[in-house]
Amino acid sequence: MRDKTIVITGISAITSLDNGAGVDTFWQRLCRGDNGLNAIRSIDVKGFECQIGGEIVGLEKHLNGMVPDICSRAVKMFTLAVRQAVEDAVIIENIGKVGICCGSVLGCIDIEERYFEKTFFADKKKDRELLIGSSIQIIPSFAAEMFDFKGPNISVNTACSSSSDAVILSANEIRNGRADIMLAGGVEIFSEFLFRGFSAIGALTKDGKVRPFDKNRTGLAVSEGAGVLVLEEKEHALARNAEIYCTLAGGSSTVDAYNLVRPHVEGQGLSKAIMEALNSAGAQPQDIDYISAHGTGTYHNDLAETKAIKRAFGKEAKSVKISAIKSMIGHTMGSSAVLGAISCVRAIKDNIIPPTINCETPDVECDLNYVTGGFCETKVNMAMVLAAGFGGQNSALIFKEE
Amino acid sequence: MINMNQTIAISGKSCVTSLGEGVEVWIDAILNGEAIEPVINPDMFQTEINALQKGPYEMYRVQKITAITLLKALEDARVKITESNAERVSILFGSSYEIEGFKSDFFKTYRKSEPGLTSPSIFPYTSSSVIVSALSILFGIRGTNITFSNGITSASEAIIAGRDLLFSRKTDVVIVIGTNFFCDDFDSELHNCGFRQECCAAIVLERTEEAESTGKHVYAKIEQLHHGFGANNRRGDWKGCFITNRGNSFGRSFVKKEVRVKPWESVNSCVDLNSVFGNTFSASGVLGIILGSLFLAGSTVLEECYNNIESSEILFINEDNYGNHTSVVIKK
Numbered sequence: 001m002r003d004k005t006i007v008i009t010g011i012s013a014i015t016s017l018d019n020g021a022g023v024d025t026f027w028q029r030l031c032r033g034d035n036g037l038n039a040i041r042s043i044d045v046k047g048f049e050c051q052i053g054g055e056i057v058g059l060e061k062h063l064n065g066m067v068p069d070i071c072s073r074a075v076k077m078f079t080l081a082v083r084q085a086v087e088d089a090v091i092i093e094n095i096g097k098v099g100i101c102c103g104s105v106l107g108c109i110d111i112e113e114r115y116f117e118k119t120f121f122a123d124k125k126k127d128r129e130l131l132i133g134s135s136i137q138i139i140p141s142f143a144a145e146m147f148d149f150k151g152p153n154i155s156v157n158t159a160c161s162s163s164s165d166a167v168i169l170s171a172n173e174i175r176n177g178r179a180d181i182m183l184a185g186g187v188e189i190f191s192e193f194l195f196r197g198f199s200a201i202g203a204l205t206k207d208g209k210v211r212p213f214d215k216n217r218t219g220l221a222v223s224e225g226a227g228v229l230v231l232e233e234k235e236h237a238l239a240r241n242a243e244i245y246c247t248l249a250g251g252s253s254t255v256d257a258y259n260l261v262r263p264h265v266e267g268q269g270l271s272k273a274i275m276e277a278l279n280s281a282g283a284q285p286q287d288i289d290y291i292s293a294h295g296t297g298t299y300h301n302d303l304a305e306t307k308a309i310k311r312a313f314g315k316e317a318k319s320v321k322i323s324a325i326k327s328m329i330g331h332t333m334g335s336s337a338v339l340g341a342i343s344c345v346r347a348i349k350d351n352i353i354p355p356t357i358n359c360e361t362p363d364v365e366c367d368l369n370y371v372t373g374g375f376c377e378t379k380v381n382m383a384m385v386l387a388a389g390f391g392g393q394n395s396a397l398i399f400k401e402e
Numbered sequence: 403m404i405n406m407n408q409t410i411a412i413s414g415k416s417c418v419t420s421l422g423e424g425v426e427v428w429i430d431a432i433l434n435g436e437a438i439e440p441v442i443n444p445d446m447f448q449t450e451i452n453a454l455q456k457g458p459y460e461m462y463r464v465q466k467i468t469a470i471t472l473l474k475a476l477e478d479a480r481v482k483i484t485e486s487n488a489e490r491v492s493i494l495f496g497s498s499y500e501i502e503g504f505k506s507d508f509f510k511t512y513r514k515s516e517p518g519l520t521s522p523s524i525f526p527y528t529s530s531s532v533i534v535s536a537l538s539i540l541f542g543i544r545g546t547n548i549t550f551s552n553g554i555t556s557a558s559e560a561i562i563a564g565r566d567l568l569f570s571r572k573t574d575v576v577i578v579i580g581t582n583f584f585c586d587d588f589d590s591e592l593h594n595c596g597f598r599q600e601c602c603a604a605i606v607l608e609r610t611e612e613a614e615s616t617g618k619h620v621y622a623k624i625e626q627l628h629h630g631f632g633a634n635n636r637r638g639d640w641k642g643c644f645i646t647n648r649g650n651s652f653g654r655s656f657v658k659k660e661v662r663v664k665p666w667e668s669v670n671s672c673v674d675l676n677s678v679f680g681n682t683f684s685a686s687g688v689l690g691i692i693l694g695s696l697f698l699a700g701s702t703v704l705e706e707c708y709n710n711i712e713s714s715e716i717l718f719i720n721e722d723n724y725g726n727h728t729s730v731v732i733k734k
Contacts, residue, residue, distance in 0.1 A: 047517040099631070105529050107551070116509040119587065126587075135498070136530075136551040141724035144631045153631035153726045154559055157531045157549045165548055172566040178629070193505075196512040197528065200520035252572075255547045257488070257538040260526050269544070272489075390526055391535025393547060 006171045007402060008245040009237050010089025010230030012081045012185075013342045015329045016054035016223055020062040022084060027346045029328075030354040031375040036329045037210065037221050043192040050204035054223025054330035055190045067142070072108030072133060073224075075142045078187040081226035082143040085183055089230035089242060091147075096180030096236065099151025100140045101170045103162025103186035104334035105389075107136030107155075109193050139187060151179040159389025160294070160331070161253055162186050163227065163338035164397055168251045170231050180236050185228035186335035194333070195222045201261060203298055210331075212295035212324035212356055213302050213370050215363040220296045223330030227338035229345070246348045249382065249400035250281025256392025262300045263388050267308025270294075270386065270394040274312035277396035283382060285316035288398070290353050290383040292340035295324020296331055297358075301388060306366045308386075308394075321378065323371040327357045337387035337395060344383035344399045351380050409623040409733070410565050411613035414479025414577075414606030415692050418442060418471045419599055425692050428601070429678065429703045441584050442467055442600045454540060462527065464500055464583060465536050471602040472537055472577060479606035480618060481575055483541050492545035492573040494564050495534040496557030496580040496684040504528050506587045534579070545573045555629070556580065557603075557687025558720045558728035562627045564607050576607040580685035598680030603688040622695035625715070626731040645673045645690050645718045673697075673704065690718040691732060698734045 011023050017036035018025035029036070040053045059076060066083065067076045082100070091098060106112075115130040137155040144153045152173050158165045163186025170182035188194075198204050198220065205211075206218040229248075237244055254276065256269035263270065278285065294305055310317040325343050332339060347353050353376040360372075380401070387395045417425045420439040431438050444451060444466035450473060451466050461469065472493070476483070483491060504527040511521045526532050531549040538547055546567055550559040557580030564576035581602045613620055675682065675690050682689050694716040696703060714734050721727035 097630075105531070112505060113509065116506050116587075117513070120506070120510055121513060135553060135724075137498075137553045137722070137724055137726070141631070141726065145725065150630055152629050153552075153724075155551045157529060157551055158547065159529055159531045159535075162531075169548075169563060169566075172563070172570070176566060178562075192512070193509065193528070196520050197508070197525035199517065200512075200522040200525050202522070253546055253548075254489075255535065255538050255544055257542055257544045260532060260535060260539065389531075390529055391532050391547070392538070393531065393535065 004175050005234040006174055006231050006248040007234045007237050008229055008248060008345055009232045009242040010085045011245065011342050011345055012084035012088060013227045013339055014056060014077055014081050015225040015332065015339060016056050017329055019057050020059050020080060023342065030325055030343060031352055033355045033357045033374060034328060035357065042190060043195060048199055049206045050199060052205065052208050052221050053190055053195065054221060054332065056224055070133065071142065072111045073189045074104060074108050074139050074187050077189060077224065077226040078102060078139050079143045079146060081185060081228045082147065082183055085228035085230050086147055091181065095240065097151040098149040098181045099153060099173055099179040100144050100149050100183045101154040101156060101166040102140040103156050103158065103166040104136060104139060104188055105157055105159055105162060106188065106191065106194060107139060108134045109191045110189060113191060113193055158253065158393045159391055160333050160336055161387040161389045161393040161395040162334040164387045164395035165253050167229060167338065167341065167397055168253060171248055171251065174231060174233050180233065182231045183228050184231055185226065185338045187226040188224055188333040188335050190222060190224040198222055205297065209358045210297040210327050211358040212293065212297040212327050213363060213366040214359045215361040217297045217299065217302065220298055220326065221330035223332045225329060225332030225335045225339055227335050227342050229338060229341060244402045245345050247400045247402050248397065249283065250277045250398040251396065252276030252280060253393065253395040256394065258392050260391055263304035264392060265304060267304040267311060269392055270305060270308035270388050271311035273394040273396040274308060277384065277398050281398040281400065283398060285313040287382050288320050288384050289378065289380045290344065290347050291320055291322045292343045292383065292385040293322050293324045294386045294388045295326050295356065297326060302366050305386065305388065306368055309368060318369055321353050321369050321371050321376060323354050324356045325354060327359065337385060340385035340387065341397055344385050347380045347383050348399055348401050352377055353380065408569060409610045409625050410568055410607045411610040411620040412605050412622050412624065412691065412695055413608050413613045413618045413620055414475045414481065415604065415621060416471050416474035416478060417601060417603040417689065417692060418467055419601045422446060423474050425696065426703055432678065438599050440599045444470065456540060464533060467602050468533055468537055468579060468581065469540055471579060471604045472541065475577055475604035475606050481606060483543055487574065488542050488544045490545055490574040491543045492567055492576045493534050493537055493543055493547055494560035494576060494578050495549045496560045496687055497530045497533060497549055497551060498553050498556055498684045499585055500533060500581050500583050501527055501530050502585045502587050552726055553724065554683055554686055554722040555720050555726045555728050556684040558730065559629065561687060561730060562629055562728065565624065565627055568607060568609050574608065577604055578607065578688055579604045580688035582683040582685040596676060596681035601682060601685050603685045603692060605688050605691055622698045622732040622734060624730060625733050629728040631725050645675060645694050645716060678704065687720055690720060691730065694718055694732045698732065
């Protein structure tokens with residue numbers, strides 16, 4: 001990631017911690033170590049071992065009718081995230097060619113569930129309107145239409161790395177002169193489909209808590225969320241006097257080609273992504289002050305991620321501070337990477353690293369420098385976010401103080 | 403930043419339909435008025451599938467067809483995946499609804515309500531990204547994997563990203579796969595919007611200088627790429643041949659603002675992909691390029707339908723009903 005310097009000029013996050021109130025609330029509650037996971041309300045989970053999830057409450061009050069009711073919750077959440085990012089970055093008319101790239105795994109699955117319900121169980125008729133509304137590319141297209149973005153409009157799915165890859169693709173759009181500003185992010189909504197899926201593969205927490213890197217971890221929590229980074233070439237940002245949070249210094253994505261569900265046991269693909277990201281940023285392991293880990297709280301992820309960091313960081317692995325925000329907001333799948341990226345951006349801005357909550361019993365196999373027991377105030381010059389997903393998708397992004 | 407004068411070479415291609423492999427075979431059958439089976443039966447490639455098959459579980463139909471398409475494209479481009487190049491080969495996938503069958507099957511199972519009634523084996527396949535992940539595992543390809551879900555323009559977006567990957571030297575070979583599979587769950591919708599036959603198409607992209615220096619056959623070169631939303635970013639002075647794919651995926655526009663191409667009076671020739679193959683959805687981005695490269699190579703497959711399609715460069719425009727559009731220039 002050289003030649004043009006890409007900077008971050010706007011951020012937004014919508015999770016169960018802030019319930020749409022904005023990125024400041026998200027960040028404050030994250031640093032406080034608040035738990036954003038609650039008893040699941042939107043679906044009946046009677047009989048399931050897992051009873052918790054990260055559902056956003058009261059989303060509608062922030063939308064103010066901005067998105068028609070008929071649209072998917074994914075469209076609503078992402079459009080709200082885009083609006084907040086647009087406001088944060090002060091994107092106005094005639095600012096240049098603005099594009100958008102959205103990562104999501106299941107997209108408008110709520111509409112699709114309704115389509116399936118109607119087709120197979122209710123009146124057994126196919127509903128054309130529902131079918132149209134379930135297309136995943138509606139998500140960025142609706143926002144592009146609403147905010148009159150004329151630049152690239154991309155919808156991408158690389159499982160839980162989706163929003164990282166959205167950032168990398170967006171940086172390429174700017175670097176190669178196809179856009180002046182890109183809004184890159186992701187969205188995932190809570191759904192019975194997703195909950196049932198992760199329940200089926202035995203990945204959900206059984207004790208009501210998400211405990212990344214803890215010996216007593218029992219699994220992840222399905223959550224919803226959306227996040228957006230505003231990417232812009234530095235000169236373009238300076239020319240319009242935009243506030244610059246930090247620089248996108250590097251990034252890379254790789255695949256394991258190993259297993260459809262589990263990460264490579266030695267974290268090979270993820271370590272390669274880390275090393276490539278360091279290389280693209282012109283950075284050394286000792287330059288990284290903070291890693292926002294993928295940290296799902298599942299045995300396979302925690303071990304593979306720890307090994308990947310060790311492999312890539314060498315003797316520096318035990319020095320770098322690591323936290324897993326999924327302990328507080330759960331796993332937001334397609335948007336999880338960008339939410340981790342936002343924690344990096346704010347960590348650099350505020351020199352605070354949020355904690356990993358519920359990590360109470362050390363796991364001898366996960367023996368790195370996890371930030372537990374409260375936030376950590378420290379100088380953060382460079383931060384890295386990691387993501388790993390189904391199919392062995394891995395990614396790493398590096399942000400640097402401007 | 404990419405030097406916009408650089409080109410990428412199309413060094414391999416494949417297209418699988420119910421008729422077998424090859425676009426020319428398909429076009430011949432269309433022109434001859436043959437009744438073409440809409441759905442691909444992967445059994446016709448059973449020998450190759452058996453050779454590819456790993457592990458005890460039989461591949462799903464979608465996996466088989468995409469695997470055969472990838473295999474044929476790699477063979478055509480003379481690309482062999484080895485331990486030394488596995489990390490330098492990438493697959494970019496254009497997909498819209500290929501996994502809908504998995505989704506509805508999974509839904510139907512869990513809809514019966516009991517917590518135990520879920521399918522751990524189907525669930526991973528409900529994410530469109532898993533098709534290309536499965537291909538990576540099958541072929542041992544460890545470069546970049548990205549699935550684009552941009553409807554009709556999916557594969558075109560993949561080609562644009564592929565060009566960036568090649569010129570950033572992140573990868574040496576990019577295989578772009580576009581798919582158009584039949585799905586029982588919305589069969590009537592597919593037919594309403596012009597679906598005729600299933601197809602899965604792939605092109606292999608390499609940096610031109612490297613493809614040529616290794617003596618590869620280069621079908622065509624991709625010179626310019628653009629994409630955007632809700633605005634006409636196409637060259638208005640184009641005098642050569644056009645290939646267009648006008649999205650009509652669901653027979654109406656979702657966005658209010660119409661995006662329409664300029665009148666065709668000044669254009670030498672315009673070939674509409676839809677009128678040739680029917681609506682090819684996410685495969686269209688690849689099919690348009692394959693068709694263009696056939697024209698550039700002097701193929702006469704569509705001679706009786708269009709005049710003046712002989713050209714040294716072709717502009718392929720792909721657009722969907724959401725307002726997204728891409729344009730690609732390919733040259734001899």
